[in-house]
Amino acid sequence: MNSERIDPQGKKMGMWFFLFTEILFFGGMFLLYAIFRSLYSREFHAAAAEENLLLGTINTVILLTSSLTIALSISALRRGENLLSSRLQAATILMGLAFLVIKFFEWKAKIVLGIYPDSPVLLRLGKGEILFFGLYYMMTGLHGLHVLVGCAVIAFMVFFTRRETINRGNYARLENTGLYWHFVDIVWIYLYPLFYLIT
Amino acid sequence: MTSKNEAPAAPFYGRTGKYRWVLAEWMMSTDHKRIGVMYLMAVISFFSVGVVLGFMIRLSLLDPGWLMDQQTYNEFFTLHGVIQIFLFIIPGIPVAFGNIFLPILLGAQDVAFPRINRLSWWLYVTGALVILLSLFMHGRPPDTGWTFYAPYSIQTPANISTAVLGVFILGFSSILTGLNFVTTIHRMRAPGMRWFRMPAFPWTLYATGWVQMLATPILAITLLFIVLGRFFGIGFFDPSRGGDPILYEHLFWMYSHPAVYIMVLPAMGIISEIVPVFSRRALFGYAAICLSALGIAIVGYAVWGHHMFTSGMSDTARVIFSFVTFLVAVPSGVKIFNWVATLYKGSISLDAPLVFALSFIFLFSIGGLTGLIIGSLAPNLHLHGTYFIVGHFHYVMFGGAGFSILAGLHYWFPKITGRMYSEKRAKLGWLSLFVGFNVLYFSMFVLGYQGMPRRYFDYPPEYHLNHVISTVGSWFLAAGLIVIFANLIQSAFRGEKAPMNPWGGKTLEWTIPSPPGAENFREMPVIREGAYNYEEEAVR
Numbered sequence: 001m002n003s004e005r006i007d008p009q010g011k012k013m014g015m016w017f018f019l020f021t022e023i024l025f026f027g028g029m030f031l032l033y034a035i036f037r038s039l040y041s042r043e044f045h046a047a048a049a050e051e052n053l054l055l056g057t058i059n060t061v062i063l064l065t066s067s068l069t070i071a072l073s074i075s076a077l078r079r080g081e082n083l084l085s086s087r088l089q090a091a092t093i094l095m096g097l098a099f100l101v102i103k104f105f106e107w108k109a110k111i112v113l114g115i116y117p118d119s120p121v122l123l124r125l126g127k128g129e130i131l132f133f134g135l136y137y138m139m140t141g142l143h144g145l146h147v148l149v150g151c152a153v154i155a156f157m158v159f160f161t162r163r164e165t166i167n168r169g170n171y172a173r174l175e176n177t178g179l180y181w182h183f184v185d186i187v188w189i190y191l192y193p194l195f196y197l198i199t
Numbered sequence: 200m201t202s203k204n205e206a207p208a209a210p211f212y213g214r215t216g217k218y219r220w221v222l223a224e225w226m227m228s229t230d231h232k233r234i235g236v237m238y239l240m241a242v243i244s245f246f247s248v249g250v251v252l253g254f255m256i257r258l259s260l261l262d263p264g265w266l267m268d269q270q271t272y273n274e275f276f277t278l279h280g281v282i283q284i285f286l287f288i289i290p291g292i293p294v295a296f297g298n299i300f301l302p303i304l305l306g307a308q309d310v311a312f313p314r315i316n317r318l319s320w321w322l323y324v325t326g327a328l329v330i331l332l333s334l335f336m337h338g339r340p341p342d343t344g345w346t347f348y349a350p351y352s353i354q355t356p357a358n359i360s361t362a363v364l365g366v367f368i369l370g371f372s373s374i375l376t377g378l379n380f381v382t383t384i385h386r387m388r389a390p391g392m393r394w395f396r397m398p399a400f401p402w403t404l405y406a407t408g409w410v411q412m413l414a415t416p417i418l419a420i421t422l423l424f425i426v427l428g429r430f431f432g433i434g435f436f437d438p439s440r441g442g443d444p445i446l447y448e449h450l451f452w453m454y455s456h457p458a459v460y461i462m463v464l465p466a467m468g469i470i471s472e473i474v475p476v477f478s479r480r481a482l483f484g485y486a487a488i489c490l491s492a493l494g495i496a497i498v499g500y501a502v503w504g505h506h507m508f509t510s511g512m513s514d515t516a517r518v519i520f521s522f523v524t525f526l527v528a529v530p531s532g533v534k535i536f537n538w539v540a541t542l543y544k545g546s547i548s549l550d551a552p553l554v555f556a557l558s559f560i561f562l563f564s565i566g567g568l569t570g571l572i573i574g575s576l577a578p579n580l581h582l583h584g585t586y587f588i589v590g591h592f593h594y595v596m597f598g599g600a601g602f603s604i605l606a607g608l609h610y611w612f613p614k615i616t617g618r619m620y621s622e623k624r625a626k627l628g629w630l631s632l633f634v635g636f637n638v639l640y641f642s643m644f645v646l647g648y649q650g651m652p653r654r655y656f657d658y659p660p661e662y663h664l665n666h667v668i669s670t671v672g673s674w675f676l677a678a679g680l681i682v683i684f685a686n687l688i689q690s691a692f693r694g695e696k697a698p699m700n701p702w703g704g705k706t707l708e709w710t711i712p713s714p715p716g717a718e719n720f721r722e723m724p725v726i727r728e729g730a731y732n733y734e735e736e737a738v739r
Contacts, residue, residue, distance in 0.1 A: 007311070007386055009386070010311050010382055010385070010386035010387075011312075013382050013385060013386065014311065014312060014315075014378055014379070014382045017378045017381060017382065017412055018374075018378060020412055020413065021374050021378070021412050021413070021415070021416045022416070024413055024414075024416035024417060025416035025417075025419055025420050026420075027416070027417070028416065028417050028419075028420035028421065028450060029420060031450075032435060032446070035446065036435075036441065039441075040441065117427075117431040117432050117433045118431055118432030118433075123440075126441075127440060127441025128441060130434065130440045130441050131434075131435070131440070131441045131442065134433040134434065134435065134440075137431075137433070138427060138433060142423075
């Protein structure tokens, strides 16, 4: 009997399970956010005013658009248009990187002001502010790490698509990558209001 | 099954010639049996290291100070805990026996994601090496206890970050194994292997896999908080920065209580395999046993607060947690009674695997019932943080999960190695282990009830007698383990050849040669009945 039986549905199932674990991983942080915000809601309000709403909004738009391009790349591949698909994937990577660059400047602006964990400026602020920025750096940092990993994975997909290792008959890997990218997007959709819009 | 399967196949551990070195051939292998065997050797090696550490802790308590100083003592019990929990008993049964037998029991060729399986093995090795690194790096080994409680874990100068990183990596390995097994059970069952025709062991691995996936990420993020607290001063657990150390306990036990079920559910699965085979009866209440595994897994999420009754919690929360803790006893009781009912009127052959399995039922019952004592609020206030707790969780972990690993090791030894062990020596070892175990840990119940706190280096003279009794018990326990493992190791090389089905088992692993060939089944098995149809045989 043949030993290499491809089971796309099993692969997708495994990816969903992996995303469950990711949700719980971020869930631990959201739990902390919920607890600390209920304890220090006024200080969280004040601290959120320090965030750059414009950059945050631009980043939200970029990430949402990148979710669109990765979804389009899957349907392109399904129709057998490998070249178009790989270009859409490359566009997704570019937008992911743009997101990270903007994030970098946001962090930098704060660090220049002296707001970073354990900094003397931050420790002079209230406890709620300390926690808010601790959560901000931790959650956006880990989210950024996920974006970076996502970009790397999509880069592999571009490579596979160009070499036609994945094609219209066998695209489970790209679909799973898309699922992962949507997950990263969804996490950001929650981070955006929790850090930028609660002023 | 088909007669084709009886034809001798090249055993799975033969050379494939793909790599020059045997070691590379094994490390690069994606064969679930090879990965399982490597895991088995690794977890047993760590188990023996952990036993030696525990043995030395007991020796030191004979006359505190003669063997080691206080700081060393703290490091010893921390390492004993970290090794036994994170390197031995949490991965233990799923990675070793689960890997070797899950696909075979389902009638599959391999797990759903063989390469991810290999990745999780590599992650396990990496995590273990990182933990070991924390011992030999500059500075002192961890001294916080295996729980890494904040704020001490954030303040101590010991190598906490390294150890925590190791546990983090092990968590990845655990998640990937769980994910792999759950997908395997969903997608890889042989034709005709319906859910309620699966043997009980895959059922428990299924429940375990879900717990591994849904609980371990919480541990990962909690450990990350420790590392960030140490390196960047993010004070989520530091009251001076608005944080709360009790929050750490909550997050930690949200993982670590379900982790208890990661340890014990597959242990129950092994017992559910062994009891029917050696009493030649169908598993009594098969569906109840399978579903109670899921019940334990689900209810087990909502009981973590019982580790923290004395830490500071509202009375309402404590009453709820205590009540839900009692609920866990129900599915556990269902299993115990069903095993006993399986034995009833069975044609029992008291071979070594059954002896270990029966000891499991006995010891786990003691562990479970003492769990109810400390799960109720009033006694908990007296017993929390005493030797009673130590006795309780050793009865559950070692008496439960540990004994079932020994049971499984004897049960599946002929299948894995293709050789038989000496029954007499196995039972001799068991006797010494069983007696030593009870002397060692039962005296801890007494000590704890008298008020001896756990993890203390020294004690007042009135506790001396029980400490001596306990230590003497550890000598018998160690002697028993030595006999058991000497027997198994010697038999692996010199034992007589094992037949295909030495115990008369009905599950699929007994329909293929011992040891199995590289792809398990020559011909895809087709399942037409449940896993334990002994009654038909009796009628005939």
